[in-house]
Amino acid sequence: MTEPMLWGVGTSAYGRFPDRRVEALAWEAVAEAVRDAGVSPGEIDAIVVGSVFGPPGVATRVQRGLGIPGVPMWTVENACASGTSAYHEAAEAVRLGRFGCVLVLGVEQMSTLFSGAIVPEATDPEGASSLPLPGLYALQAQRYVAEFGVTPEQLAAVAVKNKRNGLDNPRAQLRSAAPTVAEVLASRMIARPLTFLQCCPTSDGAGAAIVGGDRGNRRDLRIEASAMVSGALWDHRSADVWGFASVARAAEAAFAQAGRTPAEIDLLEVHDAFTIGEIITLEAVGIAPRGEGADLAPSGHTARDGAQPVNPSGGLLSRGHPLGATGMAQLAEIAWQLRGEAGSRQVARRRVGLVETMGGGAAGMDGNACVVTILAPQT
Amino acid sequence: MSGLGVDRPIKRRAGSAVGGLPVADSRPVLAGDAVLGSRCTACRYPSAQRELPWCPVCYAPAAEERFAVTGAVWSSTVVEIPVGTRKPPFGLAYVDLDDGPRVLVHLAEPAVLGPGARLRITGTDDGDLVAAMEVRA
Ligand SMILES: [Zn+2]
Numbered sequence: 001m002t003e004p005m006l007w008g009v010g011t012s013a014y015g016r017f018p019d020r021r022v023e024a025l026a027w028e029a030v031a032e033a034v035r036d037a038g039v040s041p042g043e044i045d046a047i048v049v050g051s052v053f054g055p056p057g058v059a060t061r062v063q064r065g066l067g068i069p070g071v072p073m074w075t076v077e078n079a080c081a082s083g084t085s086a087y088h089e090a091a092e093a094v095r096l097g098r099f100g101c102v103l104v105l106g107v108e109q110m111s112t113l114f115s116g117a118i119v120p121e122a123t124d125p126e127g128a129s130s131l132p133l134p135g136l137y138a139l140q141a142q143r144y145v146a147e148f149g150v151t152p153e154q155l156a157a158v159a160v161k162n163k164r165n166g167l168d169n170p171r172a173q174l175r176s177a178a179p180t181v182a183e184v185l186a187s188r189m190i191a192r193p194l195t196f197l198q199c200c201p202t203s204d205g206a207g208a209a210i211v212g213g214d215r216g217n218r219r220d221l222r223i224e225a226s227a228m229v230s231g232a233l234w235d236h237r238s239a240d241v242w243g244f245a246s247v248a249r250a251a252e253a254a255f256a257q258a259g260r261t262p263a264e265i266d267l268l269e270v271h272d273a274f275t276i277g278e279i280i281t282l283e284a285v286g287i288a289p290r291g292e293g294a295d296l297a298p299s300g301h302t303a304r305d306g307a308q309p310v311n312p313s314g315g316l317l318s319r320g321h322p323l324g325a326t327g328m329a330q331l332a333e334i335a336w337q338l339r340g341e342a343g344s345r346q347v348a349r350r351r352v353g354l355v356e357t358m359g360g361g362a363a364g365m366d367g368n369a370c371v372v373t374i375l376a377p378q379t
Numbered sequence: 380m381s382g383l384g385v386d387r388p389i390k391r392r393a394g395s396a397v398g399g400l401p402v403a404d405s406r407p408v409l410a411g412d413a414v415l416g417s418r419c420t421a422c423r424y425p426s427a428q429r430e431l432p433w434c435p436v437c438y439a440p441a442a443e444e445r446f447a448v449t450g451a452v453w454s455s456t457v458v459e460i461p462v463g464t465r466k467p468p469f470g471l472a473y474v475d476l477d478d479g480p481r482v483l484v485h486l487a488e489p490a491v492l493g494p495g496a497r498l499r500i501t502g503t504d505d506g507d508l509v510a511a512m513e514v515r516a
Contacts, residue, residue: 130458
């Protein structure tokens with residue numbers, strides 16, 4: 001067994017770039033990751049790509065500009081967790097000794113597919129019934145509010161925190177002034193109780209990483225754990241809100257692998273596609289007990305200068321959500337933070353970081369897939 | 380910058396409502412006073428899906444089943460944006476059918492209903508199940 005290490009990361013900017021080629025977004029991220037890792041493209045001996053909406057053969061279309069011919073290459077689709085699912089496969093392949101240096105890419109161009117929210121998948125019962133993703137999260141939120149008495153202000157505090165963090169992220173899609181709680185609540189209602197400023201924008205962008213074994217480079221980050229789970233039935237027997245259980249399963253596996261507890265995590269990038277998502281995720285990961293996650297943002301616990309900063313990058317709520325690239329953007333932020341290279345976004349304590357990406361949308365399942373990875377600088 | 384799709388190829392879209400091609404309908408079917416689905420012949424697990432390869436809980440054979448049209452709200456919301464051909468506002472709820480599966484319904488009257496509220500599926504609208512607050516005699 002080889003302990004997998006994160007050698008380097010790179011991303012494009014995130015935003016709406018309908019006039020850019022999807023390959024160009026990918027090449028920008030790959031070039032930065034290759035430079036960051038200090039490798040030659042010729043050293044890469046496998047490529048794993050995460051993407052949801054393609055185009056078909058997107059990996060090959062990206063590869064034709066890279067000059068890395070003939071290596072094993074495959075594409076992974078796991079909804080919003082596609083990028084980190086690709087990363088998970090790379091880390092596992094390195095761990096098992098299958099490859100020595102793997103390029104991971106997450107890429108998505110959504111501005112040429114949707115003018116607003118993602119069009120619900122027509123082959124899915126819920127999609128055919130016009131349930132949009134904000135509606136699915138709203139159903140999650142309403143159940144949660146009824147069960148635990150979460151207030152609109154507590155929900156809005158997540159958006160305020162992440163949008164304020166995003167002001168310091170030059171690659172984020174949304175960098176206007178940080179809204180107040182009142183402004184978040186006064187913004188247009190999308191699906192009750194979620195207002196416009198509590199929903200992430202769809203985006204274009206790419207993220208890349210180089211994963212390999214221990215090469216004696218002090219700058220490389222230790223991948224202490226990487227866990228990926230698929231969805232389970234979410235049905236009339238499920239007492240948890242949609243999505244909770246899949247995140248909990250992945251987190252439990254990751255903590256067991258790393259031999260760590262949630263209290264040891266210094267900072268996190270988690271899936272905040274909607275405000276309620278961050279709250280429920282942090283409970284599922286174990287950062288807060290069940291029903292108490294809504295207080296993490298208002299109390300300052302998850303602020304950038306708090307005890308456990310969450311989404312110091314601004315999260316999906318600021319960066320935007322280019323599905324296949326999102327997990328790689330989260331990974332890049334944790335890498336920069338753990339190395340102390342996050343500039344004005346830098347958090348103080350940076351011994352252990354966690355990335356969580358939850359992909360979902362298929363009716364009747366508690367998620368399509370969830371990936372949790374734990375990283376740490378070498379001591 | 381040119382407008383979306385102007386002078387450029389147009390990518391595929393999902394579903395006929397947004398210009399794609401029709402797909403098989405996977406929604407639960409209302410037949411008279413019952414919602415059609417499947418039930419496991421061994422553990423009795425109910426599902427709104429049909430043509431199952433086996434029971435997804437215990438792997439025993441699943442058979443066609445008819446479920447009650449009444450149930451309790453798991454959660455509900457009101458969507459305030461247009462989705463496909465649906466104009467806002469429209470109400471949606473997950474309902475745990477009595478002795479049946481959890482299904483998504485459209486609400487006859489858009490409103491946020493608390494968990495446990497009693498609903499009755501009264502018909503369909505463009506293929507979607509429609510439910511209203513249950514009125515007891
Ligand atoms: Zn069964």
